Amino acid sequence: MATDFWASSHYKRWNIDRATVKLARSQDLQYVDDPEYLDFLSIFFANLIGKLGKKLGLRQRVIATAIVFFRRFYVKNSYCETDPFVVIAACCYVAAKAEESPIHIKNVVTEARLIFSSEEIGVKTFPSDNHKLAEMEFYLVADLDCDLVVFHPYRTLMSLCGKEGQITIREAEAGEMGTGIDDGPRYWGTGEGKLELQEGAVQLAWFIINDTYRSDLCLLYPPHLIAIAALYLTVVLHATTHNQLHGPPSSQGSQSQTHSSKIAPRRSSRPTNSSLKRHTQQDIVTFLAGLNVNMSLIATIAQEIISMYTLWERYKEDPSDTSARNTFSASQFPSTSNTLPSAPVSGRAGMMRSGSVFSGGTATSSAGTPSTGEDLSGSQHRLGQLPQLVKPAVMTPLFLTQVLLRMREAKMVDMGMVVGGMRPMAYDKRLERAQAAG
Amino acid sequence: MLSAESSNMFMQDPMRFYRAKRDSARRRVGDKYTILGFISSGTYGRVYQARSKEEDGQIHAIKKFKPDKEGDVVTYTGISQSAIREIALNREISHENVVALKEVLLEDKSIYMVFEYAEHDFLQVIHHHSQTLRSNISTSVLKSLTYQLLNGLLYLHNAHIIHRDLKPANILITHQGVVKIGDLGLARLTQEPLQPLFAGDKVVVTIWYRAPELLLGAKHYNKAVDIWAVGCVVAELASLRPIFKGEEAKLDSKKNVPFQKDQLLKIFEVLGTPNEHDWEGLKNMPEYQNMKRMDTYNTQLHKWCMSRQSLATAQGFDFLNQLFKYDPDQRLSAKEALQHQWFQETPKPTANAFHGLPQHQIPPNRRITQDDAPSMMPLPAVAATSQLQTTAASQLQAAQAQAQLSGKGSAGSFGSVGGAGHTRKKARLG
Ligand SMILES: Nc1ncnc2c1ncn2[C@@H]1O[C@H](COP(=O)(O)OP(=O)(O)OP(=O)(O)O)[C@@H](O)[C@H]1O
Ligand SMILES: [Mg+2]
Numbered sequence: 001m002a003t004d005f006w007a008s009s010h011y012k013r014w015n016i017d018r019a020t021v022k023l024a025r026s027q028d029l030q031y032v033d034d035p036e037y038l039d040f041l042s043i044f045f046a047n048l049i050g051k052l053g054k055k056l057g058l059r060q061r062v063i064a065t066a067i068v069f070f071r072r073f074y075v076k077n078s079y080c081e082t083d084p085f086v087v088i089a090a091c092c093y094v095a096a097k098a099e100e101s102p103i104h105i106k107n108v109v110t111e112a113r114l115i116f117s118s119e120e121i122g123v124k125t126f127p128s129d130n131h132k133l134a135e136m137e138f139y140l141v142a143d144l145d146c147d148l149v150v151f152h153p154y155r156t157l158m159s160l161c162g163k164e165g166q167i168t169i170r171e172a173e174a175g176e177m178g179t180g181i182d183d184g185p186r187y188w189g190t191g192e193g194k195l196e197l198q199e200g201a202v203q204l205a206w207f208i209i210n211d212t213y214r215s216d217l218c219l220l221y222p223p224h225l226i227a228i229a230a231l232y233l234t235v236v237l238h239a240t241t242h243n244q245l246h247g248p249p250s251s252q253g254s255q256s257q258t259h260s261s262k263i264a265p266r267r268s269s270r271p272t273n274s275s276l277k278r279h280t281q282q283d284i285v286t287f288l289a290g291l292n293v294n295m296s297l298i299a300t301i302a303q304e305i306i307s308m309y310t311l312w313e314r315y316k317e318d319p320s321d322t323s324a325r326n327t328f329s330a331s332q333f334p335s336t337s338n339t340l341p342s343a344p345v346s347g348r349a350g351m352m353r354s355g356s357v358f359s360g361g362t363a364t365s366s367a368g369t370p371s372t373g374e375d376l377s378g379s380q381h382r383l384g385q386l387p388q389l390v391k392p393a394v395m396t397p398l399f400l401t402q403v404l405l406r407m408r409e410a411k412m413v414d415m416g417m418v419v420g421g422m423r424p425m426a427y428d429k430r431l432e433r434a435q436a437a438g
Numbered sequence: 439m440l441s442a443e444s445s446n447m448f449m450q451d452p453m454r455f456y457r458a459k460r461d462s463a464r465r466r467v468g469d470k471y472t473i474l475g476f477i478s479s480g481t482y483g484r485v486y487q488a489r490s491k492e493e494d495g496q497i498h499a500i501k502k503f504k505p506d507k508e509g510d511v512v513t514y515t516g517i518s519q520s521a522i523r524e525i526a527l528n529r530e531i532s533h534e535n536v537v538a539l540k541e542v543l544l545e546d547k548s549i550y551m552v553f554e555y556a557e558h559d560f561l562q563v564i565h566h567h568s569q570t571l572r573s574n575i576s577t578s579v580l581k582s583l584t585y586q587l588l589n590g591l592l593y594l595h596n597a598h599i600i601h602r603d604l605k606p607a608n609i610l611i612t613h614q615g616v617v618k619i620g621d622l623g624l625a626r627l628t629q630e631p632l633q634p635l636f637a638g639d640k641v642v643v644t645i646w647y648r649a650p651e652l653l654l655g656a657k658h659y660n661k662a663v664d665i666w667a668v669g670c671v672v673a674e675l676a677s678l679r680p681i682f683k684g685e686e687a688k689l690d691s692k693k694n695v696p697f698q699k700d701q702l703l704k705i706f707e708v709l710g711t712p713n714e715h716d717w718e719g720l721k722n723m724p725e726y727q728n729m730k731r732m733d734t735y736n737t738q739l740h741k742w743c744m745s746r747q748s749l750a751t752a753q754g755f756d757f758l759n760q761l762f763k764y765d766p767d768q769r770l771s772a773k774e775a776l777q778h779q780w781f782q783e784t785p786k787p788t789a790n791a792f793h794g795l796p797q798h799q800i801p802p803n804r805r806i807t808q809d810d811a812p813s814m815m816p817l818p819a820v821a822a823t824s825q826l827q828t829t830a831a832s833q834l835q836a837a838q839a840q841a842q843l844s845g846k847g848s849a850g851s852f853g854s855v856g857g858a859g860h861t862r863k864k865a866r867l868g
Pocket of ligand 1: 477621
C-alpha cells in the first residue's frame with residue numbers, strides 16, 4: 001500500500017475533481033464579499049499551518065500532511081460554520097501522530113495560542129484547554145474518514161532526480177526524506193533513467209512543491225504529477241535564468257563545478273547558475289515527456305501553480321517586506337531572474353526543506369496594523385455599519401481574519417441569531433450586495 | 439430566533455454548531471450492532487463480539503479503545519499513537535490473511551473499530567491441543583497455518599509495514615480455517631520514516647518473540663524481526679509451548695531498557711551462542727560486551743526439531759533454521775519462506791487450515807462473557823446474553839478460561855498460561 005498509490009485511500013477516496021472542490025466552498029461563497037478572498041484564505045491557512053508546524057518542530061512532510069488534512073476537512077465543511085484556527089491546530093496534532101513524530105498536545109495548544117493571538121493575526125478565541133483540541137481531533141479524524149496515510153510529491157521528486165539528488169539531500173536533511181529509504185516499486189513512469197540536476201535545482205523544485213500546498217492542488221492531482229509539474233517549472237525557470245544571466249549553459253560548464261553545491265551545501269539555497277549540469281532544457285523536457293504521464297496535464301498543473309503564485313503575490317504577511325513580492329509576477333514568471341529563489345539562507349539544515357520560492361511569504365511580521373490603507377479599524381465594526389470590507393490592494397492576515405469573522409457573523413445572522421449579543425439587526429445580504437453594486 | 443447568549447457562545451466556541459450537526463448525523467454503535475458479549479481486554483482496550491443489525495446479522499469483533507479518564511470523568515485527552523497507527527494502516531490494507539477493518543465509529547469520546555470476526559486464534563489452537571486433546575498439532579494444520587501466516591506477512595511487508603507484535607494471541611483464524619493477522623497497534627510503515635524506528639518505541643515485540651538484534655539493542659532493525667517472531671510461533675505450534683520462554687528484565691526507573699540476559703540465554707541454549715562469523719554485525723551491537731560475558735552454548739536446534747513430530751524432517755529443520763538465522767540479513771524473507779521446500783513436502787498446506795479435521799480437533803468457539811465493566815459499553819440485550827450464558831458460575835468459568843487463553847490475567851487475578859508467575863508479556867509501554 002505504502003508504495004501502491006493506486007490502491008491507497010488517498011487515490012481512491014481523496015483525489016477529487018474540481019466540481020467537488022467548488023461545491024465544498026458554495027456555502028462560503030454565499031457569505032463572502034468577494035470570492036477571491038477564499039483563495040487568499042487558502043494561502044493564509046496553509047502559511048499558518050507551516051508556521052505552527054515549524055514552531056512545533058515538525059518536518060516539512062508532516063506540515064504537508066497537516067495541510068492535506070485541513071483541505072480534506074474543508075471538502076466537507078465550510079469556513080463560516082467552523083473555527084479554522086482550531087482545525088489548523090488539530091491538523092498539526094494529528095499529522096504529527098500519523099507521520100510517527102508525535103508531539104505533546106499541550107505544546108500544540110501553547111504554540112497555537114501564541115501564534116494566533118499575535119497582533120498580526122489577532123485571534124484571541126483559541127481555547128486554552130487541552131481537551132478542546134483533543135475533542136477537535138476526534139471530530140477531525142471522523143471527518144477524514146480515518147484516512148490518515150497521505151502521499152506527497154517529495155518522494156517522486158527524489159526518485160526522479162536519482163541518486164545524485166537523493167544523496168546530497170539525504171545527508172543535508174538528516175532524515176527529512178527518512179533514514180534508510182526503502183523505496184518500493186514505482187507507481188508511475190518507466191523507472192528508466194534518472195534526471196541529473198544539481199542540488200540547487202532539486203531544492204527549487206522542492207520549494208515549488210512546498211508552495212503548491214497553498215492551493216487545492218493536493219486534492220485535485222496525484223502527487224507524482226505535481227512533482228513532475230514542479231520539475232518542469234524548475235527547468236523552465238532555471239534555464240531562462242541561466243540564459244539571461246550567463247548565456248547558454250555549455251559555456252558555463254567549468255564554472256558550475258566551482259559552484260558545486262557539495263562545497264557549501266547549506267550556505268545558500270540560491271541555485272547556482274548552472275544547476276542544469278549535464279542537460280539542456282530540451283533534454284529535460286524530453287526526459288519528462290518520456291515518463292508515461294500526460295504532458296498536457298502536467299502543463300495544466302504548472303499553469304495552476306503559476307496562478308497560485310500570481311495570487312500569492314498580492315498576499316503579504318509582513319507589511320514592511322515588499323521587494324520579493326512585487327518583482328515576482330506571473331507575467332514575469334518565466335523570465336524573472338533576480339528574485340528566484342531568495343529562500344531561506346541560514347538556519348538549521350533541517351529547516352531548509354521548508355523553504356518556499358517566496359521567502360517573504362513566510363516571514364514573520366512584527367508590525368501591528370496593516371498599512372494597506374483600507375478601512376480596517378477592525379472588530380469594533382459591526383455588521384450593518386460596514387457594508388463591505390474595503391478590498392485592500394494587498395491581503396494581510398489581519399484583513400483575512402476579519403473576512404473570516406464577517407463570514408461567520410453573516411452566517412449567524414442568516415441562522416436568525418443576534419449579533420454580538422447586543423442589537424438585533426435586520427441584515428439582508430442581497431440588499432447589501434445590491435447597494436454595494438449600485 | 440436564538441438568544442443573544444447562544445450567539446455569544448457561537449462566537450466564543452464557533453464549533454458548537456458543527457459538533458451538533460455531526461453528533462446528530464453520527465451513527466451510533468448501538469444503532470448498528472447488538473453487543474453479544476465481551477471477548478477480551480488488552481492493553482489498549484476491550485474487544486466485544488457484536489451482531490450487525492444489517493447484512494444478515496453478521497458477527498463482528500468490535501475493539502473499543504479505552505477512553506481517557508480524569509478521575510471519574512471521561513474526557514478527551516488525545517487519541518493514542520497506537521490507535522492512530524492501527525486505524526491509519528487498516529484503512530489502507532486489504533488481504534485475505536490480514537484481519538479486515540469494516541468501519542470505525544467514533545462515539546462518546548471512544549473509538550470503536552469494527553473488524554471481521556475470527557472465531558479462533560493460534561493461542562487457542564495451541565491450548566486446545568495441549569490442554570484438551572493432549573496431542574500435537576498435525577503437520578498439515580501446522581503447515582497450513584504457517585503458510586497463510588507468511589502469506590499475510592508478505593503482503594504487509596510488501597506494503598512496507600512491520601508488524602512488530604506477532605505472537606499466537608495476535609494471529610487469528612476464522613471459522614473457515616483462514617489465518618488472519620491481527621492487532622496492528624504496534625505496526626509501522628518503514629518507508630521513508632521521518633524518525634528512525636527505534637526512536638518511537640523503546641520496546642517492540644513481546645519478549646518471547648523478540649529477535650536477537652532487538653535484545654542486543656540494535657538501533658536499526660527491519661522486517662526480519664517479524665520473521666524471527668514467525669519462527670518462534672512455528673516452534674510453539676510444533677511443541678505447544680514457547681520455545682524461548684525467558685524472563686523479562688524490567689525497565690529501570692529512568693525507563694532505560696535493560697540487558698535482556700535471560701531471554702538471550704533461552705535462545706542461546708537452543709540455537710547456540712552467536713559469533714561474528716555467522717553474524718558480521720554482531721560486534722556492533724550495543725549489548726555486545728554484556729553478551730560476551732555470558733556462558734557459551736552450541737546449537738541444539740537439529741535435535742530440537744527431530745524430537746517434534748511435525749518438524750522432524752530435513753526440510754522442517756532447514757525451514758526453522760533459516761527463520762532463526764542470527765544475522766537479520768540472512769534470515770529468510772517472507773517471500774523466500776513461502777518458497778521453502780518444506781511447503782512442497784507432503785502434506786501440503788491447505789486453504790482451509792482445518793481441512794479434513796474431525797470436529798473435536800478444531801478448537802471450541804471463543805468464549806463470550808458478560809462484560810465485567812458494564813459501563814464501558816451499552817449492555818447487551820437480555821435475550822442475547824441468555825443464549826450465550828446460563829449461570830453466573832459458567833460465566834465466571836468462561837471469564838477465567840478466556841483470561842488464561844489470552845494470557846491477560848485480567849485485573850491480575852488469573853495466572854498465565856505457563857504458570858510460575860510468567861505472563862505473556864506485552865511488548866508495549868504505556
Ligand atoms: N477480529 C477478531 N475476531 C475475534 N476476536 C478478536 C478479533 N480481534 C481481536 N480479538 C480478540 O481480542 C484480543 C485482543 O485484540 P487485539 O490484540 O487486537 O487488542 P490489543 O488491545 O492490542 O491486545 P493486546 O494488548 O493483548 O495485544 C485478541 O487476542 C483476540 O482474542
Ligand atoms: Mg493483541
